[in-house]
Amino acid sequence: MADLPERVEIAEEGPREGFQIEPGPIPTADKVALIDALSATGLRHIQVCSFVNPKLVPGWADAEAVAAGFSPRGGVRYAALWFNENGLKRALAFRDRLSITGSVSLSASDAFSVKNLNRDHAANLDAMRRMTAVHKAAGVPVTRVGVMAAFGCNYQGDILPEQVVRTVADGLAVAQEAGETIADVSLADTMGWATPTRIERGVGAVRERWPHLRIGLHLHDTRGLAVANAHAGLRLGVDRFDSTVGGLGGCPFAGQKGAAGNICTEELVLLCEEMGVRTGVDLDALIEVGRMAERIVGHALPSELLRAGSLDAFRRKQAA
Amino acid sequence: MADLPERVEIAEEGPREGFQIEPGPIPTADKVALIDALSATGLRHIQVCSFVNPKLVPGWADAEAVAAGFSPRGGVRYAALWFNENGLKRALAFRDRLSITGSVSLSASDAFSVKNLNRDHAANLDAMRRMTAVHKAAGVPVTRVGVMAAFGCNYQGDILPEQVVRTVADGLAVAQEAGETIADVSLADTMGWATPTRIERGVGAVRERWPHLRIGLHLHDTRGLAVANAHAGLRLGVDRFDSTVGGLGGCPFAGQKGAAGNICTEELVLLCEEMGVRTGVDLDALIEVGRMAERIVGHALPSELLRAGSLDAFRRKQAA
Numbered sequence: 172m173a174d175l176p177e178r179v180e181i182a183e184e185g186p187r188e189g190f191q192i193e194p195g196p197i198p199t200a201d202k203v204a205l206i207d208a209l210s211a212t213g214l215r216h217i218q219v220c221s222f223v224n225p226k227l228v229p230g231w232a233d234a235e236a237v238a239a240g241f242s243p244r245g246g247v248r249y250a251a252l253w254f255n256e257n258g259l260k261r262a263l264a265f266r267d268r269l270s271i272t273g274s275v276s277l278s279a280s281d282a283f284s285v286k287n288l289n290r291d292h293a294a295n296l297d298a299m300r301r302m303t304a305v306h307k308a309a310g311v312p313v314t315r316v317g318v319m320a321a322f323g324c325n326y327q328g329d330i331l332p333e334q335v336v337r338t339v340a341d342g343l344a345v346a347q348e349a350g351e352t353i354a355d356v357s358l359a360d361t362m363g364w365a366t367p368t369r370i371e372r373g374v375g376a377v378r379e380r381w382p383h384l385r386i387g388l389h390l391h392d393t394r395g396l397a398v399a400n401a402h403a404g405l406r407l408g409v410d411r412f413d414s415t416v417g418g419l420g421g422c423p424f425a426g427q428k429g430a431a432g433n434i435c436t437e438e439l440v441l442l443c444e445e446m447g448v449r450t451g452v453d454l455d456a457l458i459e460v461g462r463m464a465e466r467i468v469g470h471a472l473p474s475e476l477l478r479a480g481s482l483d484a485f486r487r488k489q490a491a
Numbered sequence: 492m493a494d495l496p497e498r499v500e501i502a503e504e505g506p507r508e509g510f511q512i513e514p515g516p517i518p519t520a521d522k523v524a525l526i527d528a529l530s531a532t533g534l535r536h537i538q539v540c541s542f543v544n545p546k547l548v549p550g551w552a553d554a555e556a557v558a559a560g561f562s563p564r565g566g567v568r569y570a571a572l573w574f575n576e577n578g579l580k581r582a583l584a585f586r587d588r589l590s591i592t593g594s595v596s597l598s599a600s601d602a603f604s605v606k607n608l609n610r611d612h613a614a615n616l617d618a619m620r621r622m623t624a625v626h627k628a629a630g631v632p633v634t635r636v637g638v639m640a641a642f643g644c645n646y647q648g649d650i651l652p653e654q655v656v657r658t659v660a661d662g663l664a665v666a667q668e669a670g671e672t673i674a675d676v677s678l679a680d681t682m683g684w685a686t687p688t689r690i691e692r693g694v695g696a697v698r699e700r701w702p703h704l705r706i707g708l709h710l711h712d713t714r715g716l717a718v719a720n721a722h723a724g725l726r727l728g729v730d731r732f733d734s735t736v737g738g739l740g741g742c743p744f745a746g747q748k749g750a751a752g753n754i755c756t757e758e759l760v761l762l763c764e765e766m767g768v769r770t771g772v773d774l775d776a777l778i779e780v781g782r783m784a785e786r787i788v789g790h791a792l793p794s795e796l797l798r799a800g801s802l803d804a805f806r807r808k809q810a811a
Binding site for chain 1: 643645646647648649683684686687688689712713714715716718719721722723742748749750751755757758761762765766767793794795796798799802805806809
């Protein structure tokens with residue numbers, strides 16, 4: 172218990188990650204309303220949209236409208252996602268509203284790179300060198316290395332900690348060549364292969380090699396272990412997590428139709444707060460936003476907390 | 492990682508716990524088919540039915556038919572549940588097919604006792620003394636103390652480890668007065684209040700006081716933390732867990748309509764096996780039984796694994 176961090180930073184990715192996977196179009200006004208509701212819960216990091224090709228991801232054809240539509244709240248960082256120069260340009264148009272930083276995004280699984288991006292690790296490194304130059308030219312700092320499939324891969328199987336370390340090293344080298352300084356590494360369990368033991372080994376290996384880097388976890392609940400994996404991370408002092416309200420999102424990868432998406436923000440907040448790790452989030456307000464997300468997508472979301480309610484709600488009843 | 496047990500014993504409670512909460516009657520043949528399918532997965536402990544008043548629990552009006560109907564498999568212990576002398580008598584009629592042992596069942600929350608059993612802790616202790624005498628008279632050994640609401644209660648709020656220790660002590664005293672020897676203590680998170688920290692403290696307090704007792708955990712996934720709580724138990728060497736296939740069951744207690752039931756057996760097996768803790772269970776076979784359970788109840792069950800599939804299934808694809 173002694174290893175738990177005092178507080179954690181939660182990056183809410185529900186608006187961005189959650190809506191692109193829904194079959195029907197989500198009205199822009201609903202996306203904006205969700206972002207504004209999230210920003211009122213105490214969350215300080217919200218990823219609001221994806222500047223991607225609307226032909227490939229029709230759900231984000233309204234990225235500009237969403238980026239222009241939300242009401243910025245003081246103290247909250249709003250982020251977005253892009254994959255190429257055009258996407259970055261579109262994001263930069265909202266520089267006054269969005270926090271724009273670049274990352275070097277790699278995969279610990281070569282097979283996943285090929286399936287997901289249609290290029291192998293070497294080609295992906297080249298692409299990241301070009302993208303880093305683009306960021307640099309635009310005056311956008313590149314501060315993070317992201318490693319997808321860091322704990323296992325549907326196309327390649329188990330991923331060893333050494334593969335994660337090699338991938339991080341490659342990402343750091345790309346940044347260094349460009350004179351950029353990486354502060355954060357994000358390890359993503361893209362397809363739900365992590366277990367608490369794998370988290371311990373993967374995080375441990377990266378931390379041993381680069382003790383000064385801040386490690387974040389991007390967890391998916393594909394097989395129901397996301398909260399246990401988050402706890403394993405917390406025990407190692409990991410204090411940065413991505414999550415989605417209600418568990419919005421899913422897993423678009425082979426053979427996993429209907430599988431769960433990211434770890435639910437509510438369950439992550441409950442886990443932390445009930446163990447004395449501060450999140451800054453009002454859980455009851457967040458649960459209401461989760462229920463709002465369910466109304467927006469028109470179906471139940473994976474979060475069990477949306478049905479059960481917080482423990483504080485019961486504590487208040489007894490105190491009353 | 493060093494604290495993980497080498498193997499765990501899983502008591503499958505899906506047939507008993509899962510069907511009593513379903514609104515429609517489940518055909519006896521389906522119940523029997525599920526039990527027989529479960530016994531083919533490698534599970535060694537299966538709770539098959541509840542000998543309760545059919546007027547109070549209509550879903551178990553067919554307890555005798557189920558107890559008579561399944562096909563016993565060598566090496567598998569089949570258990571049942573009862574709450575009074577009449578229930579025990581009905582169970583004893585199947586002594587050749589069922590493993591019959593008694594337990595002293597208490598609640599760490601007085602308020603829960605009153606709400607759930609309509610008697611306070613003192614009255615419940617009296618009832619347990621009478622029931623222990625009934626077991627003894629029938630030649631049924633009383634081997635376990637069960638503690639409900641061991642980590643928190645919807646009606647009473649937080650439960651401290653000291654309350655759990657007091658409750659276990661009361662249960663042990665009831666058994667001792669009757670000359671019975673308790674080997675197992677089961678701590679139940681009846682309403683989903685546990686966190687990994689509370690598991691560590693509760694299990695730790697009981698183990699410190701009674702190092703020779705085997706501690707089991709009965710976890711509910713009411714708020715999505717069940718797998719993390721199981722992992723916290725495993726780290727302390729806990730090697731006995733109750734669970735239900737698919738996450739069958741629910742939470743009939745105040746304000747939690749639609750809340751999840753017990754920890755899913757599949758997710759517990761995945762957690763254990765992927766960390767090198769043996770369960771003896773064939774996970775892919777168990778996932779198929781989970782899908783069968785979904786067909787029987789006619790709706791999706793909480794288990795994420797039913798949709799995502801095991802990791803071994805993907806490993807085999809790559810090996811092929």
